[in-house]
Amino acid sequence: MKEVLLKVENAKAYYKLEKVSVKAVDGVSFEILEDEVVGIVGESGCGKTTLSNLIFMNILKPLTLVEGKMLLRVNGNFEEISSMSRGEVKKRFWGTQITIIPQSAMNALMPTIRMAKYVEHLAQSQQMDPRDLLEKVSIRFEEVGLDPRWIKRFPFELSGGMRQRAVIAIATILNPKLLIADEPTSALDVVNQKVFLKTLMKLKQMKVVRSIVFITHDIATVRQIADRMIVMYAGKIVEFSEMEKILEKPFHPYTRGLFSSVLTPEPEIRKRGISVIPGAPPNLINPPSGCRFHPRCPYVMEVCKAEEPPLKEVEEGRRVACFLYSEERL
Amino acid sequence: MKNLVVENLTKIFSLGFFSRRHVEAVKNVSFTVEKGEIVSLVGESGSGKTTTAKMILRLLPPSSGKILFEGKDVWKDLKDQESIKSFRRKVHAVFQDPFASYNPFYPVERSLWQAVNLLEKKPTNKKEALELIEDSLTKVGIDPKDILGKYPHQISGGQKQRIMIARCWILKPLLIVADEPTSMIDASCRGGIIQLLEELREVQQTSIIFITHDLGLAYYVSDTIFVMKDGQIVERGHPDKVVLEPTHEYSKLLVESIPKLYRKLEDL
Numbered sequence: 001m002k003e004v005l006l007k008v009e010n011a012k013a014y015y016k017l018e019k020v021s022v023k024a025v026d027g028v029s030f031e032i033l034e035d036e037v038v039g040i041v042g043e044s045g046c047g048k049t050t051l052s053n054l055i056f057m058n059i060l061k062p063l064t065l066v067e068g069k070m071l072l073r074v075n076g077n078f079e080e081i082s083s084m085s086r087g088e089v090k091k092r093f094w095g096t097q098i099t100i101i102p103q104s105a106m107n108a109l110m111p112t113i114r115m116a117k118y119v120e121h122l123a124q125s126q127q128m129d130p131r132d133l134l135e136k137v138s139i140r141f142e143e144v145g146l147d148p149r150w151i152k153r154f155p156f157e158l159s160g161g162m163r164q165r166a167v168i169a170i171a172t173i174l175n176p177k178l179l180i181a182d183e184p185t186s187a188l189d190v191v192n193q194k195v196f197l198k199t200l201m202k203l204k205q206m207k208v209v210r211s212i213v214f215i216t217h218d219i220a221t222v223r224q225i226a227d228r229m230i231v232m233y234a235g236k237i238v239e240f241s242e243m244e245k246i247l248e249k250p251f252h253p254y255t256r257g258l259f260s261s262v263l264t265p266e267p268e269i270r271k272r273g274i275s276v277i278p279g280a281p282p283n284l285i286n287p288p289s290g291c292r293f294h295p296r297c298p299y300v301m302e303v304c305k306a307e308e309p310p311l312k313e314v315e316e317g318r319r320v321a322c323f324l325y326s327e328e329r330l
Numbered sequence: 331m332k333n334l335v336v337e338n339l340t341k342i343f344s345l346g347f348f349s350r351r352h353v354e355a356v357k358n359v360s361f362t363v364e365k366g367e368i369v370s371l372v373g374e375s376g377s378g379k380t381t382t383a384k385m386i387l388r389l390l391p392p393s394s395g396k397i398l399f400e401g402k403d404v405w406k407d408l409k410d411q412e413s414i415k416s417f418r419r420k421v422h423a424v425f426q427d428p429f430a431s432y433n434p435f436y437p438v439e440r441s442l443w444q445a446v447n448l449l450e451k452k453p454t455n456k457k458e459a460l461e462l463i464e465d466s467l468t469k470v471g472i473d474p475k476d477i478l479g480k481y482p483h484q485i486s487g488g489q490k491q492r493i494m495i496a497r498c499w500i501l502k503p504l505l506i507v508a509d510e511p512t513s514m515i516d517a518s519c520r521g522g523i524i525q526l527l528e529e530l531r532e533v534q535q536t537s538i539i540f541i542t543h544d545l546g547l548a549y550y551v552s553d554t555i556f557v558m559k560d561g562q563i564v565e566r567g568h569p570d571k572v573v574l575e576p577t578h579e580y581s582k583l584l585v586e587s588i589p590k591l592y593r594k595l596e597d598l
Contacts (some may be wrong), residue, residue: 043518190584191584193589197589197595220546220588220591221589223589223594224589258518261520263544263547264546264549264588265569265573265585266590266592269546269549270550275521276522277518
């Protein structure tokens with residue numbers, strides 16, 4: 001059995017505005033094991049990015065953690081990062097235990113600051129010798145397929161795909177255990193996407209990072225590297241399952257709809273056809289009662305409108321939040 | 331029956347004021363579109379897909395070559411206002427960005443009224459015209475009450491794209507040129523747009539040219555795929571042939587790199 005690296009228990013995070021609060025993440029529980037890749041998928045506005053911010057305690061107003069716990073295993077002990085302040089987590093764990101490639105990593109670097117400067121800043125904050133760290137970065141640059149000379153250059157001199165790899169090299173320089181990648185491939189063309197996925201997997205094989213959380217709306221991409229997949233809908237996890245099993249037979253009606261809207265150049269897709277989920281995702285200020293998918297669900301029952309389905313294990317390694325798979329149906 | 335014939339189409343852009351440089355955006359492109367056929371032009375950004383589309387739509391004059399629509403050269407044989415108007419009636423465009431297709435100062439149905447005014451057999455009174463518009467909106471799955479009188483910022487991107495297709499139901503064109511019609515909308519709405527265009531083909535025998543960089547979409551919808559690279563068509567044929575047995579180096583690379591749902595990429 002693999003060790004648990006990160007545990008999230010019933011996390012609720014709302015964007016508290018003046019009069020209303022947007023329930024972007026609402027009662028989410030999961031765990032990330034050591035040495036695995038977890039993919040988080042969902043439509044835009046379902047709370048994926050908020051969840052990633054939650055995992056590494058990047059909570060800035062108006063986002064507020066309302067309830068729940070996040071536990072990170074550091075040197076064999078669980079540290080409750082949700083009870084610490086953002087500053088403390090930043091000082092103690094960012095870069096060394098946990099790191100992120102943000103949504104638009106290509107634009108994460110200031111175009112007019114040399115990349116070496118970022119490394120120097122990092123050395124300063126970790127009280128390390130900048131020269132040592134620069135040397136490490138040169139090696140890491142080579143590992144991700146960049147010429148080490150590029151460190152001295154300005155980011156605007158690099159292409160999009162190269163910049164992305166530079167970000168990943170700098171972000172992983174202190175060998176963090178957990179890497180969060182938020183939509184890293186959506187701005188790249190398919191050829192560069194593949195190069196990027198290869199780089200990620202290489203870093204994992206070299207044990208630079210132990211586990212990866214890969215957030216995306218592109219199921220076909222995440223399918224290439226993930227061991228397990230979380231499907232989110234309107235701030236909740238609707239299905240959490242091993243990759244091969246969920247592809248073979250998705251349980252939740254939303255997952256099914258999502259999968260059958262994927263178009264990839266494969267003969268199966270032409271045979272299967274394309275289907276549409278009617279309606280639009282709900283407003284998270286006033287989400288629907290009961291199961292949040294019920295207004296769009298083709299299998300809606302009375303119980304779905306009143307009660308919220310819990311995320312339950314229905315098969316080994318497969319959890320789904322739907323009354324179709326629980327006793328309430330009978 | 332051939333609806334559109336494109337022969338040796340070339341477009342050269344000249345750049346610079348003193349030292350002129352020439353860029354060949356489209357080189358010697360030839361293809362035909364049958365009645366009721368869906369073809370896709372696939373290629374990366376800068377491969378000349380949109381330039382080709384613009385020339386077919388009579389928005390950009392070609393440097394050389396011919397575009398025959400219903401046997402007439404769209405650039406040489408359409409001389410008077412009336413024949414151009416009839417060409418506009420028969421060839422319709424659905425553009426990439428539904429947000430830029432509407433004038434923000436007017437209600438969205440203005441573009442539908444414009445379509446009605448373009449009709450050969452104009453409805454006799456306003457009530458009839460309104461019925462026509464409401465019909466077409468219902469066909470594309472929009473309740474007319476939801477959008478009539480609204481301004482572009484009040485409706486969603488998916489709805490905007492659907493209204494563009496509602497225009498196609500009013501005009502009943504013979505050829506639709508759809509330039510990345512699904513790139514700006516969510517994956518779950520995308521299926522709906524594609525189904526609408528397919529239905530239009532079924533009912534009215536419309537030919538459709540899809541312009542896209544998404545080989546998955548092209549593979550699913552089209553009868554014929556043309557892969558473009560640097561202004562040239564490098565691979566053409568039935569989707570199964572292009573995707574499953576590509577011959578050109580570029581299309582091989584393209585097909586290999588696209589992540590698949592049911593199989594893993596080999597060398598990760």
